[in-house]
Amino acid sequence: MIVSKWLVCQLVLFTTLSHAFTDYLLKKCAQSGFCHRNRVYSENIALSRNSYYKLDAASVVHDPLQNVLHATIIKTIPRLEGDDIAVEFPFSLSFLQDHSVRFIIDEKERTSVNDSGLLVSPQRYKETWLHAFDEKFRGEVSKTNFSESHFLEQPRTGNSLWSKLTSFLSLSNSTSDAIRLQNGCVSLEVLTEPFQLKIYWRNTLKLIVNEQNFLNIEHYRSKEENFAHVLPEETAFNMFKDDFKYSKDDTLPLGPESIALDFSFIGSTNVYGIPEHATSLRLMDTSQREPYRLFNVDVFEYNIGTTQPMYGSIPFMFSSSSTSVFWVNAADTWVDIRYDSQQNKTMTHWISENGVLDVVVSLGEDIPTIIDRFTDLTGRPFLPPMSSIGYHQCRWNYNDEMDVLTVDSQMDAHEIPYDFIWLDLEYTNDKKFFTWKPNSFPDPKRLLAKLNKLGRNLVVLIDPHLKEDYEVSDIVINENVAVKDHNGDDYIGRCWPGNSIWIDTMSKHGQKIWKSFFESFMDLPSNLSNLFIWNDMNEPSIFDGPETTAPKDLIHQNNVEERSLHNLYGLSVHEATHDAVKSIYSASDKRPFLLTRAFFAGSQRTAATWTGDNVANWDYLKISIPMVLSNNVAGMPFIGADIAGFVGDPSPELVARWYQAGLWYPFFRAHAHIDTKRREPYLFNEPLKSIVRDAIQLRYFLLPTLYTMFYKSSTTGFPIMNPMFVEHPELSELYDIDNQFYWGNSGLLVKPVTEPNQSETEMIFPPGIFYEFSSLDSFVNDGINLMKRNISAPLDKIPLFIEGGHIITMKNKYRRSSKLMKNDPYVLVVAPDANGVAVGELYVDDGETFGYQKGEYVRTQFILEGGHILKNLPDHIPDNLADIHNDTLRNTSIEKIIVAKNTSQHNVTLNDTVTVKQDGRERSLSTKLSREDDNRIIIMNPMLDITEKWELTF
Ligand SMILES: *[C@@H]1O[C@H](CO)[C@@H](O)[C@H](O)[C@H]1NC(C)=O
Numbered sequence: 001m002i003v004s005k006w007l008v009c010q011l012v013l014f015t016t017l018s019h020a021f022t023d024y025l026l027k028k029c030a031q032s033g034f035c036h037r038n039r040v041y042s043e044n045i046a047l048s049r050n051s052y053y054k055l056d057a058a059s060v061v062h063d064p065l066q067n068v069l070h071a072t073i074i075k076t077i078p079r080l081e082g083d084d085i086a087v088e089f090p091f092s093l094s095f096l097q098d099h100s101v102r103f104i105i106d107e108k109e110r111t112s113v114n115d116s117g118l119l120v121s122p123q124r125y126k127e128t129w130l131h132a133f134d135e136k137f138r139g140e141v142s143k144t145n146f147s148e149s150h151f152l153e154q155p156r157t158g159n160s161l162w163s164k165l166t167s168f169l170s171l172s173n174s175t176s177d178a179i180r181l182q183n184g185c186v187s188l189e190v191l192t193e194p195f196q197l198k199i200y201w202r203n204t205l206k207l208i209v210n211e212q213n214f215l216n217i218e219h220y221r222s223k224e225e226n227f228a229h230v231l232p233e234e235t236a237f238n239m240f241k242d243d244f245k246y247s248k249d250d251t252l253p254l255g256p257e258s259i260a261l262d263f264s265f266i267g268s269t270n271v272y273g274i275p276e277h278a279t280s281l282r283l284m285d286t287s288q289r290e291p292y293r294l295f296n297v298d299v300f301e302y303n304i305g306t307t308q309p310m311y312g313s314i315p316f317m318f319s320s321s322s323t324s325v326f327w328v329n330a331a332d333t334w335v336d337i338r339y340d341s342q343q344n345k346t347m348t349h350w351i352s353e354n355g356v357l358d359v360v361v362s363l364g365e366d367i368p369t370i371i372d373r374f375t376d377l378t379g380r381p382f383l384p385p386m387s388s389i390g391y392h393q394c395r396w397n398y399n400d401e402m403d404v405l406t407v408d409s410q411m412d413a414h415e416i417p418y419d420f421i422w423l424d425l426e427y428t429n430d431k432k433f434f435t436w437k438p439n440s441f442p443d444p445k446r447l448l449a450k451l452n453k454l455g456r457n458l459v460v461l462i463d464p465h466l467k468e469d470y471e472v473s474d475i476v477i478n479e480n481v482a483v484k485d486h487n488g489d490d491y492i493g494r495c496w497p498g499n500s501i502w503i504d505t506m507s508k509h510g511q512k513i514w515k516s517f518f519e520s521f522m523d524l525p526s527n528l529s530n531l532f533i534w535n536d537m538n539e540p541s542i543f544d545g546p547e548t549t550a551p552k553d554l555i556h557q558n559n560v561e562e563r564s565l566h567n568l569y570g571l572s573v574h575e576a577t578h579d580a581v582k583s584i585y586s587a588s589d590k591r592p593f594l595l596t597r598a599f600f601a602g603s604q605r606t607a608a609t610w611t612g613d614n615v616a617n618w619d620y621l622k623i624s625i626p627m628v629l630s631n632n633v634a635g636m637p638f639i640g641a642d643i644a645g646f647v648g649d650p651s652p653e654l655v656a657r658w659y660q661a662g663l664w665y666p667f668f669r670a671h672a673h674i675d676t677k678r679r680e681p682y683l684f685n686e687p688l689k690s691i692v693r694d695a696i697q698l699r700y701f702l703l704p705t706l707y708t709m710f711y712k713s714s715t716t717g718f719p720i721m722n723p724m725f726v727e728h729p730e731l732s733e734l735y736d737i738d739n740q741f742y743w744g745n746s747g748l749l750v751k752p753v754t755e756p757n758q759s760e761t762e763m764i765f766p767p768g769i770f771y772e773f774s775s776l777d778s779f780v781n782d783g784i785n786l787m788k789r790n791i792s793a794p795l796d797k798i799p800l801f802i803e804g805g806h807i808i809t810m811k812n813k814y815r816r817s818s819k820l821m822k823n824d825p826y827v828l829v830v831a832p833d834a835n836g837v838a839v840g841e842l843y844v845d846d847g848e849t850f851g852y853q854k855g856e857y858v859r860t861q862f863i864l865e866g867g868h869i870l871k872n873l874p875d876h877i878p879d880n881l882a883d884i885h886n887d888t889l890r891n892t893s894i895e896k897i898i899v900a901k902n903t904s905q906h907n908v909t910l911n912d913t914v915t916v917k918q919d920g921r922e923r924s925l926s927t928k929l930s931r932e933d934d935n936r937i938i939i940m941n942p943m944l945d946i947t948e949k950w951e952l953t954f
């Protein structure tokens with residue numbers, strides 16, 4: 001007994017130690033000069049209560065033409081001898097969209113910088129917004145010779161970025177200490193001494209900016225004069241050098257440049273967002289731990305429960321009181337969070353290494369509105385091709401064409417649907433991107449043609465690092481579009497191929513060269529458009545670089561330091577890739593699918609992502625859910641985790657549970673490390689094989705519902721894997737629930753089992769009726785609080801419910817791929833609430849092209865009334881329906897309606913005949929009601945089509 005227990009402990013210890021990221025490669029705040037300096041400053045300021053920043057009231061001007069308020073913020077550095085030093089920071093503030101406020105604090109042109117010999121631009125980088133904001137908000141701003149006025153340039157198109165002057169400013173009662181502004185429901189006060197902003201929604205205070213006086217801008221000074229510029233509360237730690245072991249070569253050409261500011265969210269002690277971190281959905285208080293860090297890095301086997309940085313960064317945070325802060329900065333960034341339950345507020349402290357303070361604050365009635373505003377500003381998630389929301393089979397690596405085709409046919413032989421098969425690094429010739437290993441993939445077009453028969457797709461890996469000395473990297477060097485080192489030479493670092501250079505996709509010319517590589521590589525016959533791309537390692541990952549990534553003093557186009565735009569680089573790579581593929585497929589009008597590992601705010605416009613190099617153990621399965629939820633509430637919903645763990649060999653039980661959880665990820669992919677045993681689903685023994693097949697098939701059956709949610713997300717940013725508090729904000733106990741979630745607004749409520757040896761699991765239910773998904777057994781929570789219930793969850797069962805009040809749409813036949821489901825009719829599952837009411841939406845288009853942008857789609861709403869009248873109310877039908885119906889939409893008929901029964905329906909006397917009203921006529925259906933069991937009524941073959949308006953009574 002004792003021995004075996006000891007063995008178990010050893011084993012646990014061993015697995016924990018064998019799978020962990022090498023922590024010491026990454027800086028702690030105390031090892032990062034600017035993070036440490038700002039944390040120290042904030043601690044000292046909290047004690048001294050001094051403030052060195054004031055807004056010069058005399059400087060305030062309102063520019064009516066551009067609808068912006070300008071002023072100067074002055075930092076005064078007291079000196080014992082001689083005059084105080086005053087540093088000026090131009091400040092501008094405007095309202096944008098309907099509910100947002102944007103302000104920018106820049107440093108006055110650094111004219112004093114002695115830039116002889118400097119290869120980097122001495123001015124602060126202020127173009128992050130040009131990459132993060134959606135195109136419609138960018139205006140026609142030239143990216144070169146950027147001056148302050150560009151921020152304020154009014155786009156020529158009639159959009160809502162700058163609200164009309166008339167509704168904009170009521171500059172009322174400006175006194176020396178406060179300026180009050182109002183725009184609709186948003187009002188704000190600008191306090192001058194110390195500088196502070198108070199932002200209100202419907203006259204309720206929601207956010208205070210600089211409440212704690214943590215505002216800090218490290219203005220330019222030379223090393224020699226530095227001592228005179230350091231405030232009493234400041235430390236001069238590592239201002240001009242970096243003594244962290246792995247980044248001590250950083251030349252820091254401009255010395256200290258950091259910016260920092262605090263935001264207090266009033267009336268809430270719950271904040272969310274700032275992915276990517278392997279922690280809980282509700283962000284943790286960081287008083288006793290490291291701040292959350294946003295810095296794109298390659299973290300193989302990342303650690304769980306930490307605030308360490310990961311592959312992607314979205315500097316967007318919101319509170320449960322529906323207020324958000326978008327910190328428009330792509331430099332290395334740290335965020336401290338302190339909850340104060342006594343005062344019912346959350347204090348946050350944001351610190352970036354350089355750049356300008358560019359902040360958008362949004363307010364609204366509810367959280368979906370906040371996410372809607374954010375994805376309006378940074379762009380909507382792209383509507384993916386239907387096939388890409390099916391199942392993806394990946395492995396590092398499928399070795400050759402025969403291997404790929406064997407997996408392909410075995411999936412069919414075992415009735416496991418799939419749509420995408422993936423090739424990792426090893427398909428290349430000697431790790432040279434844009435080449436194929438000649439003996440293994442002698443004829444890629446032949447392979448693509450074979451996959452294309454069933455509508456299947458191939459994804460190949462293409463990274464931004466390019467092996468030294470081959471035709472592609474030679475072109476990059478000759479065209480002068482490689483990222484440069486701090487001496488201005490082409491930077492050479494180590495990655496998969498050994499010595500490599502990096503394409504500078506921040507440059508327009510670099511993007512053009514990058515595109516030309518795809519044009520040659522993807523030179524396919526016109527009937528083939530099923531090759532897609534995966535951009536990995538684009539943080540960028542550099543094996544011999546500091547903190548596994550690029551040295552901060554590398555130089556991009558226009559003399560911008562890597563330091564200023566680090567978190568944007570991955571976005572620039574995948575956007576350039578996307579634009580290339582989209583243009584290559586323009587003849588067939590195919591929507592590209594693209595996967596990126598690194599991301600930033602705005603990445604959702606063109607790419608999906610995943611949670612990186614996870615491990616095949618239960619902890620990683622469990623953490624995948626809050627991680628996917630966090631991206632979903634931060635505007636980038638198309639994300640999943642590698643099933644069933646990238647590194648290591650999962651147990652059969654873990655495989656089963658991971659597929660049962662993973663089928664709910666918006667991005668549903670299995671992937672495995674090169675050192676793992678093969679684990680394609682058909683290789684499993686029973687009952688595992690059937691469990692996995694059932695999970696994948698269920699995903700396919702639900703594709704119509706999922707695609708409708710992707711559509712909703714592409715128009716409003718609405719989360720697909722959706723935290724419970726978004727649906728039920730009135731239940732404060734839900735604010736930290738991240739192990740159970742809704743699927744969009746479909747009413748499907750899931751709690752994946754993420755622990756071994758479970759035969760049941762406890763779920764929580766808001767008030768309402770809930771139907772168990774397969775049996776339609778129902779129960780009622782008729783209270784006003786959450787109800788806990790133990791739900792049976794043996795290995796072959798997913799704890800899954802439909803909330804009363806919803807109608808979901810399915811296609812219930814196994815087909816080999818999503819394309820082959822197109823001819824299948826729909827099945828409606830109707831789950832009435834206590835009043836016999838239910839609603840559901842369905843969106844249908846061709847699933848492949850941009851035709852939907854021309855209106856070629858059908859959108860309809862199903863409504864159940866009184867428990868026995870079901871209506872179809874299409875609200876969008878394409879003008880050319882007759883032309884495209886058989887061609888691209890295919891089957892839009894309904895073959896079956898399943899109505900779940902509950903107590904409210906037992907009171908309805910149901911006729912055995914079913915009548916349909918359509919086009920002013922009424923007919924009886926020949927089909928009778930069937931009662932398969934006590935839980936459901938089934939109407940077979942009602943001969944109804946979703947493109948037509950009808951009303952069915954039963
Ligand atoms: C302006 O100040 C006056 C006097 O303090 C006050 O009566 C008035 O309500 C204020 N107006 C606004 C719009 O705040």
Ligand SMILES: *[C@@H]1O[C@H](CO)[C@@H](O)[C@H](O)[C@H]1NC(C)=O
Nearest residue numbers: 266267268269321341344345
């Ligand atoms: C915090 O403030 C919000 C908004 O005013 C309120 O709804 C909530 O009940 C408050 N919570 C506590 C614990 O006081």
Ligand SMILES: *[C@@H]1O[C@H](CO)[C@@H](O)[C@H](O)[C@H]1NC(C)=O
Nearest residue numbers: 881882883884885886887890
């Ligand atoms: C579409 O297909 C249906 C059934 O096959 C057929 O009756 C109809 O004529 C077709 N319509 C068009 C416009 O081709």
Ligand SMILES: *[C@@H]1O[C@H](CO)[C@@H](O)[C@H](O)[C@H]1NC(C)=O
Nearest residue numbers: 834835903904905906907908
């Ligand atoms: C249904 O009928 C039962 C008894 O016949 C009654 O108690 C209940 O209130 C009725 N429910 C509804 C929704 O009318």
Ligand SMILES: *[C@@H]1O[C@H](CO)[C@@H](O)[C@H](O)[C@H]1NC(C)=O
Nearest residue numbers: 868908909910911912953954
């Ligand atoms: C059942 O059918 C009869 C005759 O068509 C009709 O009068 C009655 O309203 C129907 N009842 C329901 C519940 O639809």
